[in-house]
Amino acid sequence: MFKIITDTLACLPSEITEKYNISIIPQIINFGTQSYREGIDLDHKSFLEKLKLSKELPKTAAPPPEWFKEEFDKLIPLGETILCIHPSAELSGTVRSAKIAAQDYPKADIRVIDTRLIASPLGVIVKLAAEWAEAGVDADTITNRCEKIHERCQLYFLVDTLEYLMRGGRIGKASGLVGSLLQIKPILTLRDGFTDLYQRERTHKRALEHIKQKVRDAFPGQGKDYGFLQVLHAGIFDNAQKLANELMDEFGLEDVPIVDMPPAIITHGGPGILGVAFFKKE
Numbered sequence: 001m002f003k004i005i006t007d008t009l010a011c012l013p014s015e016i017t018e019k020y021n022i023s024i025i026p027q028i029i030n031f032g033t034q035s036y037r038e039g040i041d042l043d044h045k046s047f048l049e050k051l052k053l054s055k056e057l058p059k060t061a062a063p064p065p066e067w068f069k070e071e072f073d074k075l076i077p078l079g080e081t082i083l084c085i086h087p088s089a090e091l092s093g094t095v096r097s098a099k100i101a102a103q104d105y106p107k108a109d110i111r112v113i114d115t116r117l118i119a120s121p122l123g124v125i126v127k128l129a130a131e132w133a134e135a136g137v138d139a140d141t142i143t144n145r146c147e148k149i150h151e152r153c154q155l156y157f158l159v160d161t162l163e164y165l166m167r168g169g170r171i172g173k174a175s176g177l178v179g180s181l182l183q184i185k186p187i188l189t190l191r192d193g194f195t196d197l198y199q200r201e202r203t204h205k206r207a208l209e210h211i212k213q214k215v216r217d218a219f220p221g222q223g224k225d226y227g228f229l230q231v232l233h234a235g236i237f238d239n240a241q242k243l244a245n246e247l248m249d250e251f252g253l254e255d256v257p258i259v260d261m262p263p264a265i266i267t268h269g270g271p272g273i274l275g276v277a278f279f280k281k282e
Contacts (some may be wrong), residue, residue, distance in 0.1 A: 002081045002133045002142070005071055007063065007094050008038040009087045010123035011073055011232075011259050020130035023071050025094070027264040028061040029120075038263050046264035048235050055070045062093030062137060062265045068101035081109040082138045085126050086192035087118040092264075111143050116150040116193040120230045120259040121160065121277045127151055149279070154218060155234065156211045157275025187211060206218065207245070211276055215247065218280035229253070234261040234273035244276065 004013065007025040017024055026037040029047065031054055036042035039166075041231040051058065056252035059191070075082055085103070089095040095114045102110040115122050125146055132142050139188055185207040189198040228249065233240035235260070261273055 001085050002129075002139060003075045003109065004126060004133070005068070005075075005082060005084045005098075006122070006126045007086055007096070008262050009092060009118055010085075010126050011120045011262055012123045012126060016127055016130075020127070020134070022126065022130060023064045023075075025067050025071070027063060027092075027094070029263050029267060030061060032056065035233065042263060044263065045261050047266070049265070051271065053161045058263075060267050064095050065097045065101035065282070068098050069104065072101060072105055072108065076105060076108045076266075082243070083129060083133075083142065083146070084110065084112045085115060085122070085129060086113065087122050087174055088116045088190070090116075090193035091118055094198070097169075104174050106139055109139070111139065113143060113146045115146060115151055117157070119261060119265055119277065120232055120257075121150075121153045121155055122257075124228050124230075124277075124279075135149070145179055151281045153190075153255045153281050154214065155275065155277045156214055157269075157273055158185065158204065158207055159188065159269050160272035166258070190261060208274070212243075212246070212250075215276055215278060216250070219251070219278050220281040221251070229276065229278040230257045230259050230278060232259045232261055232273065232275045234266045234269060235271040236274060239274055243276070244260070247276070 004020065005023040005025060007195055008027050012022065012024070016022070024039065026039050027035045029038055031050060042196055084098045086092070086094040086098060098112045109232055112173065113126050117125065129142050129146055132145070153216055184200040184202065185204050186197055187199040187201065187207050187210060188195055199210055215229065231240045231244045240258045244258050247253065247256045261269070266273065
């Protein structure tokens with residue numbers, strides 16, 4: 001068996017973390033000089049309320065190496081392999097912190113995995129890793145799968161404004177959009193671990209239809225070959241529910257999970273994010 005550590009950017013519900021005994025390291029949200037641990041000092045609802053009232057945009061910080069060391073000190077005496085599964089190093093410093101912490105335990109089998117993903121796709125990989133470990137899959141195989149499965153992951157999302165991404169420096173290769181946004185609705189994606197522009201559309205309706213067409217073209221069907229389909233949102237549950245219902249009707253699915261974006265992602269993408277994530281066909 002293995003012990004799995006991830007962080008709050010994985011958007012994992014408590015029933016999953018408790019079932020597989022997954023350790024969660026919190027991201028840090030800074031409002032001015034006040035720091036909060038995501039999911040501990042600041043929940044989703046409280047964050048959105050503070051964001052509305054704040055005159056300045058909050059900032060984020062990766063968890064420090066010391067927080068990983070606290071977990072390592074608990075787990076290493078158990079003699080189990082530790083898998084640290086985290087978001088893209090291009091978007092978060094979490095992988096770097098975990099690697100720095102792991103250097104202090106040269107005799108322990110600690111594997112820090114950069115999934116090249118973020119949000120619920122990261123969470124799905126963590127859940128799969130836990131299932132594989134429970135089924136007796138060896139550590140090398142699980143590590144290899146977690147490092148490569150991002151190649152099949154599709155994540156497309158809309159934002160109300162690029163202001164948050166621009167100020168937070170997370171706009172990546174989509175920076176070419178700046179100054180040309182008045183007449184378009186950009187569809188963003190993750191590519192090579194970066195936030196990138198996928199497509200420009202004239203209206204929000206057309207952009208959303210384009211995203212649904214991507215699902216039609218590439219989604220293999222839920223339950224097939226690691227298939228998963230989820231709707232992600234930031235403070236617009238009704239819109240997310242509508243999109244999930246449309247996808248359920250079109251694909252004959254009993255459920256399309258709706259995932260709340262965590263505060264550390266909303267800090268950079270802003271309220272109003274709406275998107276889909278799924279693994280594409282082989």
